[in-house]
Amino acid sequence: MDGSPSSATTQSPWMPFESRRRARDEKREAVLRTAVQLFLEQGYHGTTLNDVAERLNITKPALYNYFRSKEEILYECWAIGHERVDDCIDEIDSEGGTGLAKLRKLIARYAEVMTTDSGKSMVRFDVHDLSEHNRKIVRAAKQKIDRAFRRYIRDGIEDGSIGPCDVKLSAFAIAGSLNWIGHWYQPGGPLPAEEIAGEFAIRLTEGLAARQSRKKAGKPPARVKRGGKR
Amino acid sequence: MDGSPSSATTQSPWMPFESRRRARDEKREAVLRTAVQLFLEQGYHGTTLNDVAERLNITKPALYNYFRSKEEILYECWAIGHERVDDCIDEIDSEGGTGLAKLRKLIARYAEVMTTDSGKSMVRFDVHDLSEHNRKIVRAAKQKIDRAFRRYIRDGIEDGSIGPCDVKLSAFAIAGSLNWIGHWYQPGGPLPAEEIAGEFAIRLTEGLAARQSRKKAGKPPARVKRGGKR
DNA sequence: GCCGTATATTACCCATGGGTAAGAAACAGT
DNA sequence: ACTGTTTCTTACCCATGGGTAATATACGGC
Known part of the structure; x- marks a missing residue:
């Protein structure tokens, strides 16, 4: 002024x-x-x-x-994308809701981040190009995200919003679908980011969601997992 | 003699x-x-x-x-992995079955390939490190795989083994889960490759598979897709 | 034994590109 | 205008590592 x-x-x-x-x-x-x-x-x-x-x-x-170096630039590129995802997790954690609801929320948010350059940088860059120090940070961060996915799934199983399933594999499957977005999505394409996010939140949890429509809980408990542990 | x-x-x-x-x-x-x-x-x-x-x-x-060059080595590493997947597709195409069956077969095979070094090389290497010529080959190959996924899904929708869904997104979601295996799987882990393959074939198609248990086809057709094109 | 080929080694070339040093421009505060 | 600081440029350094040339060695065929 x-x-x-x-x-x-x-x-x-x-x-x-x-x-x-x-x-x-x-x-x-x-x-x-x-x-x-x-x-x-x-x-x-x-x-x-x-x-x-x-x-x-x-x-x-x-x-x-x-x-200070090219590697630092690479790291910060990654960090920006990660921060956005990390914020989502903190937010979702603070809000509450059923496990399924939290899982869906995370999927939708994560998917949308993945359609941005920052999101892509989380999956398109090679950790080998980072310094040992930064690589450790990245590893820890990825683990935190993985844990969030698993936690929501486990929460869902406990509160009944999600049917019994292999938590680890389910988390990997979901994360994989989401991360892959960063490889194929391009802004100009026919699919707008929000639509992808919404669709993924539904479809990726479709197999997991407990079928509450069938009477009450479908066939009785049935075997809880299938097979032993492993 | x-x-x-x-x-x-x-x-x-x-x-x-x-x-x-x-x-x-x-x-x-x-x-x-x-x-x-x-x-x-x-x-x-x-x-x-x-x-x-x-x-x-x-x-x-x-x-x-x-x-002849380092790049050629990289390319051939990729090619070995790809060949295995490509063979699967040809084999599945020649065998027949419902769309769902074919899709599941592909998922299982693909998953298993992804647990091997050859499979990993398909997703862990950067296409930017390839020559323009080889990059084109890779692009075409990836497209062929993508088309196979979509074809099986479409076949499934037509023959009734798969419920209505967005073909493109479903294919991406499945491919993503599978490709991600190449990033997290390590031979020593608690999950043997075949188990992952089997589990993925089931879980990734769980949301897709037509619910034939519900009477005949659940609620009537409903709207086939949702929204217009875009 | 001799020769041609395939295979491997030693020694070297050199473009590339990350990173630095020294100094010029821009700029704020006095 | 003078000065210290920040920002940017020109000019340069140099380790790295892909790739090549010349040469030695192993080996099969005759």
Whole structure:
């Protein structure tokens, strides 16, 4: 607003500091956005830092004002996508509901994230390209997501919203379908992201959902699992 | 038949040629086996040709007797896995059965392939690391597999073994679950490959399979798809 | 024994691309 | 205008690793 010349510019003397910091953060994000795009288009190793810089109309060394290495850029690309999923989990955990409801919510959210560049970066990049340190973080994060899936399924089995099933395999099957979205989805396509999300939330849980329509609980308990453990 | 003078080793004079050729092929395959292992362990770019050679107790240039480039090795790794899946499809196509039966057969076979190194190489390697030429082949091959999934589903809908569903999304969902196996399965684990295959064949089609138990076809046709096209 | 071929080795080339050093521009605060 | 800081450029370094040339060795055929 306003804009007096030569003095009395803004209400806060710290404004320049902050504005500068904000500009910096914006640039950082711009680098990441561009990097993700290129990594997805050409692959991580098929993309040079010169490519990234060029698309931003700057030169390679300028990137080193915002990142310490190419690997750090890769990691942060992944981190952005992961953060979005992680937030979903925290949110769902805090809300409550049946296991099935929570599972469906996670599926829908996860699916939608997977249609974005950030989401794709979670599954299209190779963990081998990360430093040992970051690789550990990624592994732990993936495990947390996996645990969330399993927890919701287990919750569902306990509260009766989900029929008996192999928790581990079911979680893997669902996660697989979702992750795969990051490999085939393209924005221009005939399927809008929300529709995919909604459809997946239904279809992926179709086999799991306890058939409450059949009388009350269908045939009596039947055998709980099938086969022994293993 | 006869022997030869001075040695009388084998029945065929061409034997040496052939034996030599066989030895060559065996070595070629040994290179591929080793390469796949290392690529999966360390990533394609994390593996040097020296690494491959070293594990085979030879030196890097020796590899060039069998392959023209590192990229060719990568491609052939992929090709081996793909061939196995492709054979499955041809076999299933020739056998017949309901759409659901064919789909289940494909799922089971595909799942088992995915637990092997060859199978993993189909989903863990980045197409960006292939030459334009080979990338086209891979794309076409993946499309063929996708078409097989969709065809079986469509067959199933037509012959009544599968209930109405979005063919494209269902195919993607199933393929995703299966491909994901290549990311999490490890031989030492608690789940043997055949069990995964069998379980997946059932669970992944559970939501699809027409409920023939409910009277005849449950509620009447209902709307076939939902929404228009898009 | 001699030769041709296949196979492997040693030694080398060199493009690529991540990363750095030194200094110029831009800019805020005084 | 002067100064310190941040940002960016030009110019460069250099390890890496795919790929090649020249050469040695094993081996089958005659």
